[in-house]
Amino acid sequence: MPVSWSTTLVLGLLTYCACHEEEDECVVGVVGEPVSLPCLYSGPPLDARNFSLEWRRSGGQVLLRAGWEEGQPTGTDTGTGTARLPEAALQNGDFSLELSAVPALRGPQTFHLTLEVGGEEEEEGPPLCTVCLRAVEEEECIVGVVGEPVSLPCFYSGHQLDTLNFSVEWRSGAQLLLRSGWEEGELVDLWQWHTVATNTTRLPEDALQNGDFSLELSAVPPLREPQNFHMSLVVGGGEAPSAPLCTVCLRTEASFTPPSVQRLDPPEANQTTFLCHSVGGRPKPTVHWLINGTWAPPAGSVTTSTLPMVNSSLYNITSRLLADVSAHTTVTCSVESPSLNQILNATSYGVKVSPVASRASDALWVFSGGLCLGVAVLVVAAIIYQVMLDKSHKKLGKTHRGGRESLNHGFGFNRNLL
Ligand SMILES: *[C@@H]1O[C@H](CO)[C@@H](O)[C@H](O)[C@H]1NC(C)=O
Ligand SMILES: *[C@@H]1O[C@H](CO)[C@@H](O)[C@H](O)[C@H]1NC(C)=O
Ligand SMILES: *[C@@H]1O[C@H](CO)[C@@H](O)[C@H](O)[C@H]1NC(C)=O
Ligand SMILES: *[C@@H]1O[C@H](CO)[C@@H](O)[C@H](O)[C@H]1NC(C)=O
Ligand SMILES: *[C@@H]1O[C@H](CO)[C@@H](O)[C@H](O)[C@H]1NC(C)=O
Numbered sequence: 001m002p003v004s005w006s007t008t009l010v011l012g013l014l015t016y017c018a019c020h021e022e023e024d025e026c027v028v029g030v031v032g033e034p035v036s037l038p039c040l041y042s043g044p045p046l047d048a049r050n051f052s053l054e055w056r057r058s059g060g061q062v063l064l065r066a067g068w069e070e071g072q073p074t075g076t077d078t079g080t081g082t083a084r085l086p087e088a089a090l091q092n093g094d095f096s097l098e099l100s101a102v103p104a105l106r107g108p109q110t111f112h113l114t115l116e117v118g119g120e121e122e123e124e125g126p127p128l129c130t131v132c133l134r135a136v137e138e139e140e141c142i143v144g145v146v147g148e149p150v151s152l153p154c155f156y157s158g159h160q161l162d163t164l165n166f167s168v169e170w171r172s173g174a175q176l177l178l179r180s181g182w183e184e185g186e187l188v189d190l191w192q193w194h195t196v197a198t199n200t201t202r203l204p205e206d207a208l209q210n211g212d213f214s215l216e217l218s219a220v221p222p223l224r225e226p227q228n229f230h231m232s233l234v235v236g237g238g239e240a241p242s243a244p245l246c247t248v249c250l251r252t253e254a255s256f257t258p259p260s261v262q263r264l265d266p267p268e269a270n271q272t273t274f275l276c277h278s279v280g281g282r283p284k285p286t287v288h289w290l291i292n293g294t295w296a297p298p299a300g301s302v303t304t305s306t307l308p309m310v311n312s313s314l315y316n317i318t319s320r321l322l323a324d325v326s327a328h329t330t331v332t333c334s335v336e337s338p339s340l341n342q343i344l345n346a347t348s349y350g351v352k353v354s355p356v357a358s359r360a361s362d363a364l365w366v367f368s369g370g371l372c373l374g375v376a377v378l379v380v381a382a383i384i385y386q387v388m389l390d391k392s393h394k395k396l397g398k399t400h401r402g403g404r405e406s407l408n409h410g411f412g413f414n415r416n417l418l
């Protein structure tokens with residue numbers, strides 16, 4: 001089957017690139033943040049045996065050594081103090097290396113886990129796991145705000161693609177997120193995986209015209225750790241994808257809910273407790289307190305706890321301030337997320353004569369005063385009316401005697417009314 005020159009050229013270039021993109025299979029860790037280098041054991045059960053394991057850096061430095069005798073741990077030795085194994089490692093066969101802080105590494109670095117079973121000096125077999133770690137500075141990752149859309153940039157500026165049959169694939173780890181196929185410039189296939197984590201993924205409308213194959217996520221999921229997304233081109237019949245054309249690292253942030261502050265005045269204690277609460281944000285914020293809008297309480301009087309929320313990488317924060325302040329003191333709690341450039345405040349205003357209550361009594365005074373005045377005006381008006389009627393009655397009495405009776409009836413009725 002004849003293969004066109006252009007196809008061969010593109011394939012050749014992509015394969016060439018592949019040799020330089022091995023690090024794309026690496027776990028990505030942000031310098032200074034925790035990371036887990038995955039290693040799962042699925043061989044014959046180990047809990048009745050004597051064995052030890054060792055995590056090493058490719059240079060040879062031992063990061064962690066641990067042993068078990070018939071299911072009982074005999075000790076863990078960590079060279080640097082920053083590495084540990086997951087809890088229940090033996091029960092779950094999960095021997096992942098958990099580093100508390102990713103070191104700044106020049107280029108990708110490989111780590112190996114070797115198992116030594118039985119205690120006898122066996123000749124060294126291949127490592128059980130080999131994991132590559134790529135350390136990135138925080139600024140190297142695209143920042144997505146949880147729940148909001150984000151675009152993971154990927155531009156192709158190589159060969160004219162509109163004469164080829166090819167497809168584009170976006171993956172995260174082993175998971176395929178999107179595949180889109182073109183035949184000589186016509187879009188022929190489009191698969192989009194809608195997962196709870198990423199919701200909808202798509203490519204820009206004019207991807208082929210502009211060579212813009214950026215992955216658009218409709219809603220950023222809350223990621224525990226930065227995650228790599230890869231885009232590969234598959235040219236021709238749909239064989240295994242080539243090495244990624246783009247690798248984009250995504251890390252997530254989320255805003256906290258506006259805090260609430262609660263004042264607790266325990267009856268016996270001299271100190272007042274203030275509780276400040278906020279949830280749903282990431283990364284960890286800093287919490288500040290301010291008394292009467294001017295001075296910060298001493299450090300020892302504040303305790304702040306930051307806990308992960310259930311099944312989420314978002315945090316739940318509670319800060320407690322113990323202060324010896326009068327009832328009229330104003331206390332403010334601020335939750336600050338520098339990376340989102342956000343400061344959220346909540347204030348507890350001291351106990352005061354409630355302005356609402358005083359306004360209500362004012363209103364009552366105005367109302368009753370108005371009522372008195374109204375009644376007084378009516379009375380005066382009625383009296384004046386009466387006097388004037390009496391006068392006109394006297395005049396009438398002098399001239400038309402005949403109308404007297406009916407007029408008197410009318411006056412009587414008026415008097416009863418008043
Ligand atoms: C494990 O080691 C202990 C103490 O060294 C020994 O008594 C035991 O027989 C060993 N068990 C196995 C299964 O090798
Ligand atoms: C692309 O695929 C179509 C249909 O399968 C085929 O007719 C055409 O020759 C292909 N073009 C190239 C450049 O391979
Ligand atoms: C994706 O987002 C849309 C709108 O934001 C929402 O209606 C839908 O339920 C979401 N789907 C999933 C699987 O989360
Ligand atoms: C409250 O304050 C007074 C005077 O400052 C002190 O004598 C007393 O022990 C305090 N009580 C408590 C419960 O802290
Ligand atoms: C946050 O933590 C507090 C106290 O630890 C708890 O009462 C509350 O339910 C938590 N809220 C969420 C949303 O996890």
Ligand SMILES: *[C@@H]1O[C@H](CO)[C@@H](O)[C@H](O)[C@H]1NC(C)=O
Nearest residue numbers: 196308309310311312313314
């Ligand atoms: C958390 O996740 C686990 C496992 O995925 C699930 O069994 C559990 O019900 C979840 N808990 C909540 C509160 O969603």
Ligand SMILES: *[C@@H]1O[C@H](CO)[C@@H](O)[C@H](O)[C@H]1NC(C)=O
Nearest residue numbers: 291292324325326328329330
């Ligand atoms: C804060 O201000 C109020 C009113 O201005 C005052 O009564 C109170 O004593 C002040 N509190 C502190 C701790 O300075």
Ligand SMILES: *[C@@H]1O[C@H](CO)[C@@H](O)[C@H](O)[C@H]1NC(C)=O
Nearest residue numbers: 258334335342343344345346
């Ligand atoms: C909270 O207070 C800070 C400083 O007092 C201010 O810069 C910030 O804008 C306030 N935040 C909000 C949401 O009002």
